[in-house]
Amino acid sequence: MAVVVITGCSSGFGLATALAFARRGDSVWATMRNPADAGGLSAAVEAEHLELRTLPLDVTDDASVKAAVDHVLEAEGRIDVLVNNAGVAHMGAVETLGIEDARGVFETNVFGQVRMVQAVLPGMRERGGGVIVNVSSMAGRLPASPANWAYAASKHAAGALSDSLAEELRPFGIRVVCIEPGFFATSVVRKGRPLPSASPYTEMERLIAGWYHANVEMGGDPADVAQAIAAAVDDPSSPVHVPVGPDAKAAIQAAATMTGEQWADVSRKVYGLEA
Numbered sequence: 390m391a392v393v394v395i396t397g398c399s400s401g402f403g404l405a406t407a408l409a410f411a412r413r414g415d416s417v418w419a420t421m422r423n424p425a426d427a428g429g430l431s432a433a434v435e436a437e438h439l440e441l442r443t444l445p446l447d448v449t450d451d452a453s454v455k456a457a458v459d460h461v462l463e464a465e466g467r468i469d470v471l472v473n474n475a476g477v478a479h480m481g482a483v484e485t486l487g488i489e490d491a492r493g494v495f496e497t498n499v500f501g502q503v504r505m506v507q508a509v510l511p512g513m514r515e516r517g518g519g520v521i522v523n524v525s526s527m528a529g530r531l532p533a534s535p536a537n538w539a540y541a542a543s544k545h546a547a548g549a550l551s552d553s554l555a556e557e558l559r560p561f562g563i564r565v566v567c568i569e570p571g572f573f574a575t576s577v578v579r580k581g582r583p584l585p586s587a588s589p590y591t592e593m594e595r596l597i598a599g600w601y602h603a604n605v606e607m608g609g610d611p612a613d614v615a616q617a618i619a620a621a622v623d624d625p626s627s628p629v630h631v632p633v634g635p636d637a638k639a640a641i642q643a644a645a646t647m648t649g650e651q652w653a654d655v656s657r658k659v660y661g662l663e664a
């Protein structure tokens with residue numbers, strides 16, 4: 390039985406991952422920034438007679454991270470698996486997306502992961518084991534689209550931080566996995582900030598945001614991502630980078646065979662932008 394801490398469990402992948410580990414009988418600490426949003430998770434837990442515990446945790450807040458990790462360590466004595474899942478997606482062009490919104494994306498998607506890693510690592514190192522799962526995106530492996538620079542940059546950063554961390558932790562027997570999902574049907578785009586106010590980029594921003602929104606709405610089942618996370622945690626020979634979903638695998642493979650210019654040409658047609 391592993392002690393598993395997951396961030397961002399109010400919806401989407403976090404909720405599905407909490408259920409997946411609870412179904413295996415692991416000791417799951419499903420954290421979320423607002424425990425009042427635990428309704429969906431609690432209903433599923435009750436319906437399946439599962440056991441898990443919820444805890445408040447805002448990954449952008451040092452004190453909140455420390456309090457949650459200390460609480461789990463006091464209760465369990467250890468953390469075996471950290472799933473760094475919490476994430477936000479605020480869209481907008483480089484000129485129009487407010488610095489505060491862009492900073493918010495990095496505070497959650499990048500520094501949120503770093504905060505959690507720094508909080509759990511002393512215990513993992515002391516015990517000489519553990520698995521850290523950073524949820525990135527296929528966006529972290531592809532050239533960024535227009536109007537999505539902050540999210541894409543944060544996911545490229547999550548990939549880079551996973552690469553560094555994997556090598557840093559190898560001597561301590563701690564594994565790192567970077568999960569790179571394609572499109573899955575969650576609230577990630579809906580929960581993003583409204584697009585920036587009217588500007589010369591508005592038409593482009595709307596087109597691109599609409600494209601992402603439609604693809605996420607038609608995306609796969611978040612339970613598949615939860616299964617991929619559980620499988621990577623179980624597999625001692627898992628690669629660091631794990632694309633999830635046929636779209637992610639195909640896009641990452643295609644990008645590796647194309648020049649940046651070729652990718653941009655194809656992408657403009659896919660988004661419906663003028664040549």
Ligand SMILES: NC(=O)c1ccc[n+]([C@@H]2O[C@H](COP(=O)([O-])OP(=O)(O)OC[C@H]3O[C@@H](n4cnc5c(N)ncnc54)[C@H](OP(=O)(O)O)[C@@H]3O)[C@@H](O)[C@H]2O)c1
Pocket residue numbers: 396397398399400401402403421422423426446447448449474475476477478497501524525526527569570571572573574575576577578580605608
């Ligand atoms: N869905 C996709 O197609 C897709 C594809 C690739 C990668 N991803 C990534 O998958 C991860 C999960 O997203 P999702 O798709 O499952 O979307 P989601 O349903 O919107 O879940 C995002 C979760 O992160 C939480 N969160 C946001 N800011 C937080 C903070 N400061 N502290 C703690 N929790 C916070 C949200 O909580 P609140 O309810 O409080 O907002 C929510 O529980 C994200 O990292 C996302 O970038 C998603």
